[in-house]
Amino acid sequence: MTRPEFWQGNTACAEGALAAGCSFFGGYPITPSTEIAEHLAAKLPKKGGVFMQMEDEIASMASIIGASWAGARAMTATSGPGFSLMMENIGFAAMTETPCVVVNVQRGGPSTGQPTMSAQGDMMQVRFGSHGDYAVIALCPATVQEMYELTVKCFNLADKYRVPVFLMADETIGHMREKILIPDTVERVGRKPFVPGNPPFRAADPDLIPGFPQFGTGHHVHVTGLTHDERGYPAATSPQLHMDLVKRLVDKIENARDEMADYDVINPDAEQVFIAYGAPVRTVQQVMHDRKDPNIGFLRIRVVWPFPEKALAKFKNAKRFLIPEMNLGQIAREIERHVKVPVRSIPKLGGELHTPAELVRALEAQP
């Protein structure tokens, strides 16, 4: 059963978090994400959860990592400037394999940029923004419905893979109100249980994910951002140990790329193929609807990182990929790495969504 609502994307995100069992939110107000914090400030205490307005985004990110180790499903929400401040502790979460969810309602950057306007300029920052090598998971909603559903999914992926997971929304979807159908229940995938007596950071299973030794349950686990051995003890000068640890942190995500891939393939026989994620999906959908041309294909991506490269091979006749993004072609460059045919980036900066006419122009332009 579902019930309809007419919600803003940010409200849907907050409600999705509540449905997923989020019990801790630590955040700092920033346009255009603030409604998520405001909604949870009102709702979380009534459900026995905790809302903390922290002193900055550095503290916000720190607080959700602490809360996660204490057993909470924990989340923060921010936008560009705050996201930049979170970067160091995001790396800490990756290094310590801390499940947590970070929502970035993207706005125009760099710097203070366009607080009230839409963008997708943080797509490379989310993948590579903290120092060192690591891997994370990033999801991009294109509808208010997906703001809800993908938020739930973020929590499940974070717990399953013990990694920070990002809902990389944009102002367009975050601030838009539209129809959404709310399910009675949502699926919850928890953390892998810890087997007492095991070294806490030993990943014996093929999925390379260790069980989660939650604080306060008697496992005496030491969690450090330093390079650590299986016991969690600092071992920062061992070249082999560092190599093995970082490789495992990356491989546990990259090896599961097919398992967590989430995309739609439309008209796989087409020669001209759009690829989009987030708000530009909506413009591509409009063009597909208006043109009704089987020679126009569409790859709609929800899980952008790890990038679902196998999806590209489904378009066997593709002569050209067209990539509308609200940035200067960040994911287009990733796609170029995987295909032999021309990749045409359709960048748009300034805060407004691509119009259908703009995409039609790109489609009709000769390569």
Place this chain on the structure above:
Amino acid sequence: MRHEVRFSGFGGQGIILSAVILGRAAVMYDNKFAAQTQVYGPEARGGASMSQVIIDDEEILYPKVSDPDIYVIMSQEGFEKYGAVARDPAVMLVDSTLVHSRPECRYIGIPATREAKQTLKRDIVANIVMLGALVAATHVVSEEALKKAILDSVPKGTEDLNIKAMQLGLQLGKQP
């Protein structure tokens, strides 16, 4: 049938709430689809405020308004910034108390602010008068749906006032 409705006025008139109420009426009570968006400026009060809502029987793909067929304009600055572009076959409802320009397209003057002040003694409900007039003139949502969406959205204790404002608007909007 896709309708694109643009509301504009000055901050504090309830321009954004008007679009939200209209979208809510369509989605929650008329079983239609709606997508509401707005333009944010840095000002919390004053300035030209603008909000838009698309109402459609089918799922809405491109969610931005490109060519409104219905305008609701409640300030002179709002008209100049967001209403002057209107052309036939669009229809515009203008608050004739506050807007002295008139568009090139078909329009209906609604003295919403004056009526709200004189008849209801509260000019704050002028936006609800405009919503009533809009529904009477265009039937973009049903009267019943509008009423329910208004009741969902207004502060407790103001329900009667707002329903009176809506009914006043329905009367004004029916006049040719």
Place this chain on the structure above:
Amino acid sequence: MSFEDWYRQDRLPHIFCAGCGNGTVINCTLAAVEQMGWKQEETIFVSGIGCSSRASGYILADSLHTTHGRALAFATGVKMANKGLHVVVFTGDGDLAAIGGNHFIHACRRNIDLTVVCMNNQIYGMTGGQGSPTTPLGCLSSTTPYGCAEPPFDLCELAAAAGANYVSRWTSYHVKELEKAVKAGLETPGFSFIEALVQCPTAFGRRNKFKQVADHVEHLRSHSLLKAKRDRMIENGEQIPAGMFVVGELTRRNRPAMGVKP
């Protein structure tokens, strides 16, 4: 059980230099925790970055060795997500008062139920002896080669002004007093701040005319001014000699606190 049972035997030897004051402070803290009768599985140690912050890793309990300056923000998350846990934070002067200064004042303002033990060696020890926000005027460090020209923070006054329920200062010389102060902090609901001035022979003493560890400890002892005596001196209109610092229990009160176990 004794305080020694709180150590991870398999992590010894530790990284602290011979003569370092940090071990004294950790011993005092663990002795106080032990006196509280807290169980290892319900006590969490959180720390930032620096020599002081390595403490958490030597303790046989759940511990979180976080990023530089941010221990209090991490600890806030731990405590608020599970108010049943006892949360103790180890930090140092650079970690707490420089990079973590904002988190420090806000944790005090919230008066969140944490006990914070700051090992103040008045220098960045781990990175080799740079000046910190508590390096005294005129003291030498690798980044104040002509003498520190910036006035230092008084961490206890900062904590009290920002709202902490319990504040005291002792030194690595005052072992018994320090242990009692930590215990009082652990007992006090809300934010408790215990500053322990410690000798750092490697980075501070060497540059500042403390040839022997004992010279530095003697300096800490001889420049300590008991709060009661300080108060008397002020009452009598006497001048407080330069270079003296106040020790003792400086603040104890009952402001509304966050995160206290219901």
